[in-house]
Amino acid sequence: MTFDIRAADLVENPTPRVPVSLCIDTSGSMAGDKIRELVEGIGLFYDAIDEDDDAHDSAEVSVVAFNTGANLVQDFASVEGLQRDITIAPSGLTHLGEGVNLALDTLEKRKSLYSDTGVLYFQPWLVLMTDGQPNGDKSELERAIQRVTRMVASKKLTVFPIGIGSDADLDVLGRFTPEKPPLRLKGIDFKEFFEWLSKSVSKVSQSMPGGEPPIDFGSIRGIEDL
């Protein structure tokens, strides 16, 4: 019998994990260059994780796409288990609340698996990307905002709300991060953002000066605060 690493990766890799949940808008308005660049950006993100020793062992990524409803495109997996060819055809509305709730539900499931098996993990990350205004169920949106802000307040989640282009509703995104302003991605250059994201995943396990892992929003080029 050979030493099957991938099958039992979860328990055999003792590295504490960094669960990263990508929650992306795939409504009709994302069609064209935006979605193409975004999917490409995610691909680069996967590559960067794969190449970095630290991120390789620690990152676990999930992808939730939301339009009219929400869909789990990728359940949490280490970089070797990630589905690399993502095809998304944007259409429909922007059910952001539903998307975030699905992302959080998926995260809760993963966390309980970690807990049951004794796998350690760092504070999970939620990357929320949208180019428009949420128009799903109002109560779902409120519930999502409440869940996220509560988790952030108790240090159970780091959230990156990102507006794509000038039509993104930064007021709503801002409600997910009461402490910091949301970010607006100028143009559609996701590359730099995802490069930064993968580097940050890698940094979580590095030596640090104590306290929280340093997350320097200012170091992301191509992003402007409003």
Added chain:
Amino acid sequence: MAAQELLDPIDFVGPSGRLLIDTSVFMDDRPERRGGLKALLQRCGQTIRLNDNPIVIPIDVVEELTKQSRKVDPERAEAIRRAGVSLGFIGDAAALGLVRTDIGHDSNHYADSVFEAIFTRYANQYDMCLLINDITPLLHVRLLSHTSSKKLVAGSLTSDGRVRIESDQILYERGVRKLRRKQDEGDAREVAALSPLLADFKGQFGTSELADRRTGSPVLGSPSAESGVRCRVEPFDREPAFKGADSLLEVATIPSVGDKVHFSSPSGSGSVVLDELLGEGGEGAAYAVHGDRVVKIFDRDHVTRHRQAKVEQFASRSLYSQGICFPEAVVTNDAGEFVGYMMPRARGNEFRVIMNPRRFLKAFPGWTKADLVDVCISFLEKVSYLHSLNVIVGDINPKNVIVDASKNVWMIDADSWQVDGYPCPVGTPMFTAASALGRPYAESLRTSEEELFAVATMLFMVLITGQFPYARTGSDGDIARLIKDGNFAFQVGERSNRDQPEGNWKYMWSHMPRGLKEMFWNTFHREGQRYTSPPSAEEWLRAFRQYRWWLGSDKNFDPMSNDVYPFRFKAFKPETPILECPQCNRRNALVGEWNEATQDHVIPGMCFDCSQQNRPRCSDCGTPRPAGALKDGRCRDCNRKRDFGTCERCGTETPHRYLVGGRCSQCQLGTCKSCKKSVLKSDLSYGRCTACERRGNELDPLRLCTDCRQSFIDFDHIEWFKGKGLDVAKSHVAIKKQCPPRTTSVQPASSQRYPNVPRAATTTTKQAASKSSARPQPTFWERLKKWWNG
């Protein structure tokens, strides 16, 4: 023991013995020992041939002699001649079957420690005698003999072919003298090998110091261990005051690849070009120079006053020790500003390679547990040396320690070490003791206990190949919390713990020797004896040397204890049968299980993994379970997760079908039929809330019995009459009650208006009445219980 003792070597060429000779015996030209080898062969020759047990002269010794004999050096002509003569002697003796030279080249990389390897390996198998003049192996063998079940001796050869064995005290004194000599010569490797050995020796045999005791260098955690052993290198301040906050230094330019930088050290200064970029880290970049040297250049945010001071401190002492990247020279830019330092180049893999099976198998294929133990020993030797200098490594983590394929360990990142009151400004949460968690590392000095917590964590994580000591099931992943809880989930002896993490970690733990497990448990568990004072590097060194010996001894009866990744628990006893699994054919996979009834071992049909594989798996979590344990293809836990929800009010786990509106039956809301208020259903009694029910049972103070002029009827009863459309009864008699006996003549009228005063009397009456009139029927449950119990 007398000062010395003479032994006849013949005892060691019998069937259960081994006799070994070192180079130093051949090269010994002292006249008083002349003729010793000849006398030795004369004494033992017959017995050697009889038992076919030749004297062992390791191949390493032959090679050393060969090297010596080929030298051209007029000043050493006698030694060169002697080496050549010895080779002839060995060749001829081998031809006669009196010596053998086919042993040696152990995986161990030190040529001079082949004896150490042999003795460690066979310490419990053979009575062994080593003929040698060098004090280091003499000390080692004596130490080993203390814990071995066999007779292990080492000593010099006398001219009449006997072995001179010296007392513990004399050996110790010789060792200390050698240590001093080596320190004066600046031979860091010898010093690193000898000082812990002497400390162990003293600890074991209680030998006393030399008469001409000189000022000592205190050792971290065990102040007495090395006192009396003088360090040529002055240790740093033992209890320095905290130097305060660090501050940035202004620098004009940060040199990079291709740039020229200037270095200065006590042994010289000069310029050098930064050749090749080796890597970039959080604080700066490292460049190769001069082939075997590295220059670390800080980035602008890390050129600080503290770093400069530390680098200058180290460089000024000209510290050198194999495996420790001490800063050797201060490096400045063209403007003469401090920008970095020069150090020896460490080669190998970061420790974290050991902590990931995929990388480990690629980097160090074929390694066994013994190799990991050697790595720990090498690591501890370095740490112990640093501690003897009062240097605290601080940020011990798997990226700051390097190991090469020969198991040499390197300590890097000297500029973060804590020395002379300059703190180590960074840390890694997993290696941070509870007392240091939650505050910035740069704001205070680490204590030696905090340092030793990190040492213990590192040792554990090397042996267990990466698992964190406090990993356990049921945590929320908060590493700081886990450390503070001190709930070490790996179990030893009677201390069981249900929270051991899943995976093969428990097997790795199980195969460790009991003593080491106890040491870890006591260090990591909040109820352990060493929880607040973790073992020093010296203590760990002793334990790991013992472990190394144990692995090679016959006490190590389970072959799987030698594996890095065991896949079953350790066999219980030496007589437990250990077999290959007939299904997966893995060696040693099957272990007999003791059956009390038959007083024999039962051999399972296949190993644990195979039996798991043959089992159906839960469709939700994938865990293999016995067939009968799955319902709808899922295990009990998953079914529960699927079918149960949490009541949003009381949090009780309840089957989904009993949850209505997210609440369990206990937390459902209902309406009180009397007051129409919304209350918990569980608080309703016959449709009424508790307040209404209480009121219903109270006597109406305004309705008085026409006979006795006292309250007599409760509100419920009144409602009953009203509900039937009847007139409300007017006296006790009308509701089949008796008027209470008159004890006092007349109740004051006022008291009748206030039910508080007469209540005692009335309620008693009511209770008495209800008891007599309507004996309560047994409830359904009571009847069921009675039926059930027969």
